[in-house]
Amino acid sequence: MSVVTNDPSAHEHHHPFLQHHFEDLGQQHEASTLGMWMFLATEILFFGGVLCAYWIYRVMYPEAWAIGAAQQIWWLGAINTIVLIISSLTMALAVRNAQLGRRMGTVAMLIATLFFGSIFLGVKAYEYTKHWQEGLFPGLAFHWNEVPALAPKVQLFMTFYWTLTGLHALHMVIGAGLLLWFIWRAWAGHFGPEYYGPVEIMGLYWHFVDIVWIFLFPFLYLIHGAHHG
Amino acid sequence: MADATTTDIEHAEHAPHVHVTPLLTYFLVFLALAIGTILTVAASRYDLGMWNTPIALVIATIKAVLVILFFMHVIHSTRLTWVVIIASFLWLGVLFVLTFADYLTRVWKIY
Numbered sequence: 320m321s322v323v324t325n326d327p328s329a330h331e332h333h334h335p336f337l338q339h340h341f342e343d344l345g346q347q348h349e350a351s352t353l354g355m356w357m358f359l360a361t362e363i364l365f366f367g368g369v370l371c372a373y374w375i376y377r378v379m380y381p382e383a384w385a386i387g388a389a390q391q392i393w394w395l396g397a398i399n400t401i402v403l404i405i406s407s408l409t410m411a412l413a414v415r416n417a418q419l420g421r422r423m424g425t426v427a428m429l430i431a432t433l434f435f436g437s438i439f440l441g442v443k444a445y446e447y448t449k450h451w452q453e454g455l456f457p458g459l460a461f462h463w464n465e466v467p468a469l470a471p472k473v474q475l476f477m478t479f480y481w482t483l484t485g486l487h488a489l490h491m492v493i494g495a496g497l498l499l500w501f502i503w504r505a506w507a508g509h510f511g512p513e514y515y516g517p518v519e520i521m522g523l524y525w526h527f528v529d530i531v532w533i534f535l536f537p538f539l540y541l542i543h544g545a546h547h548g
Numbered sequence: 549m550a551d552a553t554t555t556d557i558e559h560a561e562h563a564p565h566v567h568v569t570p571l572l573t574y575f576l577v578f579l580a581l582a583i584g585t586i587l588t589v590a591a592s593r594y595d596l597g598m599w600n601t602p603i604a605l606v607i608a609t610i611k612a613v614l615v616i617l618f619f620m621h622v623i624h625s626t627r628l629t630w631v632v633i634i635a636s637f638l639w640l641g642v643l644f645v646l647t648f649a650d651y652l653t654r655v656w657k658i659y
């Protein structure tokens with residue numbers, strides 16, 4: 320912690336993105352990283368709450384959960400997992416390019432991240448359309464009845480499916496919007512070795528959303544034990 | 549904090565200390581994540597009795613830790629950041645452990 324001085328020369332050449340309440344860019348970087356992790360802690364507990372409810376009912380209704388997961392096209396979920404992992408790699412490379420001061424490299428990797436994120440959402444939209452047509456949307460539209468005794472419980476599984484994937488997709492859409500903004504900022508040359516913190520924090524958000532999907536994929540697509548027609 | 553796989557770049561005074569992760573590290577982590585995904589799918593194809601769920605959970609947890617440590621650069625983060633991350637998972641643990649201490653002991657029946 321350095322001593323605050325009234326030396327006017329200390330303020331002459333400060334970085335345009337150094338906020339006045341921080342002493343230097345290093346302190347600003349550490350504070351924003353910590354702040355983002357505090358936010359992600361609330362996100363972990365936010366998704367954690369829904370997942371906890373999901374596990375309560377999975378333990379109670381194992382057959383219905385296995386049947387519900389069997390309604391998913393597992394290979395679409397697998398492809399989307401790979402697509403999201405690729406987008407995390409390009410996001411990490413965007414941060415690396417920003418650290419190295421490679422302006423166009425940062426722009427290119429952010430565009431790649433947006434591209435793969437959009438593919439994920441496109442596949443998700445296809446799945447949603449299919450589930451809707453198959454009567455797998457909870458409520459009045461729910462018409463799945465292959466095993467009548469389990470239908471209400473399968474509907475409960477689908478409620479978790481739509482809630483969890485919907486919340487995840489909402490995070491993806493917000494992430495895509497942020498990426499558009501960051502592509503513009505990177506293009507404008509805002510980032511470099513001294514100031515790459517925002518790209519790093521954009522990355523923290525994107526990787527967090529990837530981690531959520533890493534758990535959702537086996538939870539919603541791959542439950543062993545479905546023995547129905 | 550510096551290790552053999554990290555290039556430390558010293559910039560202007562008071563600028564953030566930049567740890568540029570080598571490209572190889574990122575690609576190896578990506579490869580591990582892809583293999584983990586394939587293993588998750590492969591394991592779910594077999595009936596392993598009570599082991600299907602723990603195996604899926606362990607693979608997903610390993611993948612998450614890889615993303616957190618390397619993609620999210622936590623391996624080079626400050627100790628305060630580590631405290632926040634560990635605390636958040638600790639609270640997640642409290643949420644699950646206390647909830648299931650209730651639900652799993654409500655009736656004398658193994659679900």
